[in-house]
Amino acid sequence: MATVHRIRYSDADPQGIAFNGNYTRYWDDALTDWLWDAGFTGEHLGVGAEMVTAHIEIDFRSSARLGDVIVTEPSVERIGNTSMTVALRTTRQSDGELIAEGREVIVFVDPETFRPVPVPEEIRTRLG
Amino acid sequence: MATVHRIRYSDADPQGIAFNGNYTRYWDDALTDWLWDAGFTGEHLGVGAEMVTAHIEIDFRSSARLGDVIVTEPSVERIGNTSMTVALRTTRQSDGELIAEGREVIVFVDPETFRPVPVPEEIRTRLG
Amino acid sequence: MATVHRIRYSDADPQGIAFNGNYTRYWDDALTDWLWDAGFTGEHLGVGAEMVTAHIEIDFRSSARLGDVIVTEPSVERIGNTSMTVALRTTRQSDGELIAEGREVIVFVDPETFRPVPVPEEIRTRLG
Amino acid sequence: MATVHRIRYSDADPQGIAFNGNYTRYWDDALTDWLWDAGFTGEHLGVGAEMVTAHIEIDFRSSARLGDVIVTEPSVERIGNTSMTVALRTTRQSDGELIAEGREVIVFVDPETFRPVPVPEEIRTRLG
Numbered sequence: 001m002a003t004v005h006r007i008r009y010s011d012a013d014p015q016g017i018a019f020n021g022n023y024t025r026y027w028d029d030a031l032t033d034w035l036w037d038a039g040f041t042g043e044h045l046g047v048g049a050e051m052v053t054a055h056i057e058i059d060f061r062s063s064a065r066l067g068d069v070i071v072t073e074p075s076v077e078r079i080g081n082t083s084m085t086v087a088l089r090t091t092r093q094s095d096g097e098l099i100a101e102g103r104e105v106i107v108f109v110d111p112e113t114f115r116p117v118p119v120p121e122e123i124r125t126r127l128g
Numbered sequence: 129m130a131t132v133h134r135i136r137y138s139d140a141d142p143q144g145i146a147f148n149g150n151y152t153r154y155w156d157d158a159l160t161d162w163l164w165d166a167g168f169t170g171e172h173l174g175v176g177a178e179m180v181t182a183h184i185e186i187d188f189r190s191s192a193r194l195g196d197v198i199v200t201e202p203s204v205e206r207i208g209n210t211s212m213t214v215a216l217r218t219t220r221q222s223d224g225e226l227i228a229e230g231r232e233v234i235v236f237v238d239p240e241t242f243r244p245v246p247v248p249e250e251i252r253t254r255l256g
Numbered sequence: 257m258a259t260v261h262r263i264r265y266s267d268a269d270p271q272g273i274a275f276n277g278n279y280t281r282y283w284d285d286a287l288t289d290w291l292w293d294a295g296f297t298g299e300h301l302g303v304g305a306e307m308v309t310a311h312i313e314i315d316f317r318s319s320a321r322l323g324d325v326i327v328t329e330p331s332v333e334r335i336g337n338t339s340m341t342v343a344l345r346t347t348r349q350s351d352g353e354l355i356a357e358g359r360e361v362i363v364f365v366d367p368e369t370f371r372p373v374p375v376p377e378e379i380r381t382r383l384g
Numbered sequence: 385m386a387t388v389h390r391i392r393y394s395d396a397d398p399q400g401i402a403f404n405g406n407y408t409r410y411w412d413d414a415l416t417d418w419l420w421d422a423g424f425t426g427e428h429l430g431v432g433a434e435m436v437t438a439h440i441e442i443d444f445r446s447s448a449r450l451g452d453v454i455v456t457e458p459s460v461e462r463i464g465n466t467s468m469t470v471a472l473r474t475t476r477q478s479d480g481e482l483i484a485e486g487r488e489v490i491v492f493v494d495p496e497t498f499r500p501v502p503v504p505e506e507i508r509t510r511l512g
Contacts, residue, residue, distance in 0.1 A: 006289070008284070008285045008288040009141050009142065009284060009288055010147060010281045010285055012141060012142050013137050013138075013140060013142070014137065014140050014141070014142060014144045014194065016142045019137065019138060019412075020408065020412065020437040020440070021138055021408035021411070021412045022408075024404065024408045025405040027405070028264070028265060028403075028404065029262075029264045029265075029266055032265055032266075033262070036323065041323065050399070052444070052447075053444060054443070055442065055443050055444065056404070056441065057439070057440065057441040058441075059438070059439050060436075060437060060438050063436075066142065067292065067297065134413075134417070136412070137412060137413075137416055138409045138412050138413055147284075148280065148284065148309040148312070149281040149284045150280075151280070152276065152277035152278075152279070152280045153277040153394045155277070156275075156276065156277045156392070156393060156394050157390075157392045157394055160392040160394075161390070161392070164451065169451065178271070180316075180319075181316060182315070182316050183313070183314065183315050184276070184313065184314045185311070185312065185313040185314075186312045186313075188308070188309060188311065191308075195425065265398065265403065266397075266403060266405055268397060268398045269393050269394075269396060269397070269398070270393065270397070270400045275394060277394050322398065
């Protein structure tokens with residue numbers, strides 16, 4: 001499962017490249033597609049928990065220019081007690097060049113109290 | 129009541145001006161500030177109705193460049209049975225030059241059914 | 257030529273629907289794809305002119321929810337001396353329901369002076 | 385120097401809080417204000433170099449809700465040969481609660497070749 005974005009005027013900054021601040025959006029879109037694709041949809045993802053992003057880190061290796069199509073792929077790096085670390089890589093589709101890489105830490109929380117809860121078993125099974 | 133935005137790299141496109149597609153965000157921000165400022169906050173704006181944007185029209189008269197501070201001012205143009213037309217004007221703060229003007233039509237709806245409801249009396253009184 | 261957007265968390269507002277202020281971005285993306293697809297790419301679109309958005313109007317007919325895939329299609333409505341009016345329609349892919357429709361007026365300008373210039377002949381021929 | 389953002393509908397996601405992917409935009413806005421305020425404006429910041437974001441890391445400590453005003457403050461953490469590390473903290477204005485903290489690594493590059501160049505002396509003097 002990979003998510004594709006095409007860099008258009010709405011994405012590009014005065015340097016003519018995808019604005020650095022857009023990548024967290026591209027990554028959240030990719031995480032969403034990845035979860036939906038694994039069947040985690042609807043209220044509380046169907047597992048009785050909400051997900052909260054606790055940490056994001058991005059290393060920019062290159063940049064994407066107007067017209068470039070970029071591909072973002074999430075993969076599980078680690079599943080802990082109440083959190084999951086997901087690695088993310090964004091590459092240029094045409095030549096495979098690495099544009100950005102890093103990770104996000106996602107914490108599972110109770111939908112009412114927003115307190116951490118154990119990672120749902122279905123998440124471990126289907127993504128882990 | 130007026131809402132201010134400063135044009136930074138996150139706003140500017142490769143032409144070095146505020147991306148045209150951002151103005152609907154600036155205007156929605158201004159409408160939100162304007163409503164909040166008039167006391168319409170919290171669940172269902174405190175009047176038992178939700179607002180839905182039905183129509184937007186924008187005429188661009190000039191453009192805002194990096195570093196410009198722009199000011200958006202909403203004002204009621206007309207209040208109908210179930211809708212309100214709000215005029216919007218965005219000017220450059222430094223010299224008052226008109227950047228964009230137009231209007232939005234907002235429909236009041238039932239929070240459950242999303243069907244149109246009469247414009248709440250408080251809206252007529254406090255904004256009209 | 258049509259441009260597709262999937263509504264994810266980055267697109268949705270607290271009502272759970274695509275934020276109204278995003279549609280101008282979706283439409284600009286669609287206009288860009290449409291122009292690129294017709295061969296108008298690179299510096300000054302390869303025709304010695306820049307395009308400036310002069311007018312946008314949107315009528316919202318329905319709304320797009322989380323997970324919806326929406327399709328935007330531009331088509332020429334009118335080509336004048338120095339401007340072009342493009343009609344835009346956004347529909348839900350799954351059932352074809354109309355979400356938003358309207359138009360944008362685009363003015364062709366000199367890249368140096370930003371003064372209006374005649375619509376380039378290639379635009380008339382390939383899009384008109 | 386601090387940069388203020390008010391969380392409105394355009395910022396909030398279906399959970400009713402500022403979308404996590406917006407913080408890189410808030411931080412870039414804050415970095416821009418901070419540089420402009422220190423006199424680094426105009427072409428190549430007036431120092432013959434462009435800045436490129438090489439690394440971003442964010443720890444989310446709390447969340448900002450609709451109507452919250454958040455304040456972001458950058459401060460130099462370290463200046464190296466060709467890069468500068470800037471710490472960033474975002475707090476809620478009303479009660480000072482920490483919402484997000486982290487850092488960005490900015491590399492100075494030649495405007496033509498985009499190759500790293502030494503951190504301009506004015507940057508060391510005025511920000512360091």
